[in-house]
Amino acid sequence: MEQFLQDAFLAVLNMSITAGYAILFVLLARLLLQKTSKIFSYCLWGVVLFRLISPVSFSFAWSFFSFMKKDTMEHIPAGIGMMAQPQVDLGVGYVSQVVTSSLLGATPMTGANPLQIIIFVASLVWVLGFLSLFAYSLISYGLLKGKVSQAILVRDNIWECHSIRSPFVLGFLKPMIYLPPGFSEGEKSYILKHEEIHIRRYDYLLKPLAYFVLCLHWFNPLVWLSFILMTKDMEMSCDEQVLKEMGQGIKQDYSRSLLALALSHKMTVGSPLAFGESSAKSRIKNVLNYKRPTFWGILAGAAGILILSLGLISNPENSQSAMANLTINNAAKLSVAQEQLIIRVHGRGASLITGEEFGEWLTGASHSWTEKQVSSSYELSPTLTIYLNDGPEPQLLNFYDSEKGLAMLAGDGDYRVYTIPPEQYEQVYGLWASRSYQIPEVVAQALLEGKKINRQSVQDFPEEKDYRVIELGKEVYYLYQKDGKSYCEQPYLFIREISEESYRGALTFAHKPTGSSQESAKESTSEAQTQKIAQLIEDNLQTIMSSPRQSSNPDDYIKAHDLAYESILKYGGEDALPYVLAQFEAGNAEGLRGQILMRLGKELLGVRNNVSDETLSPQEWYSRLQVRREVSLPDFAYQGNDPVAQLVYQTEVQKHRGREGGFCVVAPHIFASYREDGKLKVFVTTFAQSYRLYDNVLSEEGGGIIPAAITYREGSDGRYTLESYEQAKDGAYYSSSIREYCVMPVSGKPIEGLAEQILTHYGDYSDIIKLQRENLTEHLQRHNRSGVFLHQSRYQKPAELIPIT
Structure with a gap:
């Protein structure tokens, strides 16, 4: 319930921010439409109403919200309370930065997050305000119904009541018109026509809806202003329709009737859910100045309202279709799918890292990343780049030494900028620095830079006979010159034109092919x-x-x-x-x-x-x-008697074991398990780490902490087989992805409170960190390995040997 309340509050807050900008546009348009028919201004408030109640919309190239550069309009992420570096996007860069800098981030090794507490308190205040205003409307509506209980039917749906002071419309299914006594026949005719037009246009339903929305957004002063101005435009547009139907000859008499109502204080109603008359001065002025619009005026006004409405209802296009795969989650998957990645420090050279190692690091690290909205690709030159795939337009992940709290994912002309914990820059730099397989900068320039050309690489070896070979791990590149230009080619992937300086520099590290082409491409250790x-x-x-x-x-x-x-x-x-x-x-x-x-x-x-x-x-x-010689050890095996834990340990070891040898030790925190119709679903957060053992020294080979939901299917023999493994997603989708999988294995029914347990555990992983070290110690002792030390590398500092057994 607590999480639902916070999610509802943040959803309303996001809609209120978007609607706030729409209100400002409508206020400006209302000034420009001042001399036109008020029906146009009244119609525009429908756009504001839409923005206040709809969290989603369609994308449109001419959206007036293009300055926001995003199509989701999620100014405050749903999982902001769980983010290490929370960030908001309020549409105005300076304001967003000021607000973001004041937010308190989540700290994984502490208890409750300060921002979570603030959001919870704010959501309580919001719901109390909503309930107070809503209760006021119901009470006042009930009191008004009591006042008119003794009304006398005049005809049809028209009633006369001595206990009221102002004419109004009351009711939702069968709206009634109530009049106080004392009006002349002429005044009655104007008032009745006015109220009948309200009923005909369903204003008696629209105004209560608008008030309900006001109750939801009571904290936004622009919404209060909108409600007041919408009511004013509603009344004046209704006045204009009376003049249109009854003729402009009644202007003077109609104005005198409005003035008489105002002087007798009969233009107020005690309930926001009923219709009384208001704003006498502006209405009288509007009646006296009213001129029936021409056909072309109506057409121009309608066209203008249509354009304004489309621009305000729609979200900006963000080339989302092209960027659908440009996410950190997909970048991690792309990394794992590659055998090797190039990680480069510009100006100092590059090195190779296994795709699985970097993908696992990125999956774990990006939980605390939040997307930052920028108007153009980041102007700083990257210090460090990871090339996530090969090809003429590779996908890149850039980091910046001058702004260690930023990262940019780029590919095929698109980009996403993220705020990250600054210490993660040092971690990535450490990944580069710790590799012994180094690529000189001059080689990196030749192989990774250059201009894409129209020619494609369609065969194993270049057509040019005089070429040179550069091998990076398992990848082969060819350098050659043709028609006075220099080229770098990777078979079947790309051909790039490079500068002659890069070509000459890289030649120092290239070699001529010897023997047959196939032999040169796969030289052995002969x-x-x-x-x-x-x-x-x-x-x-x-x-x-x-x-x-x-x-x-x-x-x-x-x-x-x-x-x-x-x-x-x-x-x-x-x-x-x-x-x-x-x-x-x-x-x-x-x-x-x-x-x-x-x-x-x-x-x-x-x-x-x-x-x-x-x-x-x-x-x-x-x-x-x-x-030191490598000692082969098996992966960790659970020795307890809990059958669910046995399944989880086997699955997690299988999921996280290294492909290049070594052994894996896992430590799961099992929150709950549920059985339904032959399926078992277990919810865990697991700390997994791979190691290599050289004599008595352990080397860490990669690991991470990941929440997951594991579903098994029970066979006829009573054994369980793995059916699905759902991991928490990265960044802003972290908390929402956990809630998505916290459901029963077959019916999909949400499990109350489970997601909150998992998210709360995110704040303190000390239990599984401790368990993982205990499991490691137990594993080594079980295999008679005593006096073992853990070799712990430290960036730009001497490594430490930490005793384990």
């Missing part, structure tokens, strides 16, 4: 490859050692020739390690050469390097080196 690796290392070592001669610090030599150093790591990779270590064995690693080889060896070994003393000479380091 003797020829071993010789090639040796030549690669020696050539680049000579380059590194060439300068600066005046320095004795090996780091200065490496920094001066970082491309050469990175090319050994990137193009040599794991195959370079035997050659590097062989140089120590042969005594060929002294002085500056030895220092550089030692640094290469440490980077290639990573966690397998057992020597932590940084003060040792190269030969001392090698003499103490005992390369």
